[in-house]
Amino acid sequence: MHENKMADTENKPVIFGSASPGRRGEDTILIRVAGIWRMGEPLPGAQDVLDRAGDLSGIRHAVFDASEIVSWDSSLATFLAAFFRECERRGIQADPQGLPPGVQRLLRLAAAFGGRMDAKRPEPGRTFLDLAGERSIDFSRSFFDLLEFIGSAALSLARLARGRARFRLTELVHVLQQSGPNALPIIFLISALVGVILAFVGAVQLKMFEAQVYIADVVGIAMAREMGPMMTAIIMMGRTGAAFAAHLGTMETNEEIDAFRTWGIDPMEFLVLPRMIALVVMMPLLTIYADLIGILGGALVGVSMFDLSLPQYLDQTRAALTLTQFGIGLSKSIVFGIIIAISGCFYGMRCGRSASAVGEATTRSVVAGIVFIVVADGVFAVITNALWI
Template identity: 45%
Template sequence: MQISVGGQWRMETPWPEEADDALADIADQRVREVRLAAADLGPWDTSLLVFLVQIVTAARSRKVPVHADLPDGLARLLQLAFAVPPQEGAARKDATTSFLSNLGESVLKLPPKLADFLSFLGEITLAVWHLFLGRAKMRSQDFVAAMYESGVQALPIISVTSLLFGLILAFVGAVQLTQFGAQIYVAGLVGIGMLRVMGAVMVGVVMSGRVGAAYAALIGTMQVNEEVDALSTLGISPVDFLVLPRVLALTLMVPLLTLYADLMGVLGGYLVGTLMLDLNPLEYLNATTRMVPFHHVIIGLVYGTVFGVIIAVAGCYQGMRCGRSAQAVGLATTTAVVHAIVGIIVATAVITVICNVLGV
């Protein structure tokens, strides 16, 4: 079988119809050899080389000998195309794994991740113990700066979100209570809802996105810049120097912010009760003190303390385990926020069940 190429071959123009016929004819079992020639060949580019490579590849797949009588430049390019054989397994494969395979792989990755997280918690525990013994490498100015960042600077956003959430709780309760002339019970609904759990949850969610992400981004960037490695080289524990002040600051400030959020939420309910439901201001305050026992405040502080630990540990852990690229810092920041919020939800469920079992 002889294949003669000629005329003009350009990338912007389609192949001649005879080219596809020639490729199809090579599959004929009667073809015993292939001869390539060029007749009246005009301007050409790599499209001609691609066609010839396909011809030779199809012929070699059938172990049919190929004889080429082509111009020198085209012959050298064709010879160069087959100078190095393709490496086995080098081609990219679009392999798809089943759902069960992905699930099994994820389950197998859990034990090492859990062991690493428990090791990190152990390091934090040892750092706290060293702090009590006076041997921690934590600087007081870092602790104060972390308190300022997670406390004072968070007051505006906590004020707005808690006030609006108190308004929402009051409006939702008023929709049903006004039908029975029981508007005064809006005070108890808002007070118990905010002081017992919702104030702490609102603070936890806001602080997860604001402070937890900042911790992960800051420590992750230090990992990229090899500053954490430099601390280890100098004999300074990164957990003592970077993690401990942030964990202590957030554990202390989140309960205080929870108290502030409770007050702002009650204020939001107060505004709805006095301005929208025409309740007497003193009557609303008196109903709040009667319907909301003090132990709800203690429970809210327990929620806030646990949430502070979860947010700080999630942010610092993702920062300390961050990769060495800008993309890794972004991933660590996002993961820290997600893990902190999920941890808050799980902790809320666990503490709520415990409180119901204990009857408090």
């Protein structure tokens, strides 16, 4: 431990950094800076030092005596920066001449960049209302952006129908492969389990009436109308929608989408259209697959645990299921496919340019996509109810 004694008799000996007002001239005050300045130790406050100097009227300049500094680090620079500001506030001009040269350089450097750092600071005093307002404006802006996106997607579909849209066939084949065959294992697993769960839920109730054979009706109708399309859509949103958002987001970050635009190539046709087509084609196929697997899952429970024979179960399913039920499920799956493609591509294409932007875009697309899927399912429920189907 260093013991540092101050020459000034009015001060006690100090161990750690100290600053104190010393001798004064007509319009000048001398500030003694002494001791060991180390981060984490108690240090004087800029305001205190000036307050201790007593009446400062008439003082126009501050000079420093640093001859008794033992060692220093950034804590001295921080203190001095605050001290200079305080001096400026009180109309005193502080002259850094007497300070160690290293500190002077640091202070100059900080002053050179200080202004810019200030400029980036958010303005203070933002209330809850300000934040709520900003959020609402952001929300409405992204809502209109989404409408615009859907509009231009529709226009490129129209161009496709007239044979004027252009995209690479290999891109379409690649997306078809990604979103179709590659998704089969996970859809198998989830649909089989959903079928099993539905069978158990139904069986508990139906067993009370000795009506286990109707497990087939419950599973068949629920899979074809609701769970088949819905579970497929949620899996595809998490799998393929997220992949679309991540892929397009990376392309945006990497300026690849700008590169399309500066060639006069519409990224809507080139990137979004093949993804929409792929999902509109694949979703119904995957849904039929999910329906069948779910029904087989239900049959597994019915046959192995509730004394039904397989032909009996399948006959019962065939009797319960009508083409209308399948039709409703398939129409849903097409709508869900469009929702997945749009929300994946929309959030991907408006991805920012920072390192975290792609992750954020992906998360947003999945959350928004799942919300839209459930909302759309609700709308379907209301419509089919109104139509008595």
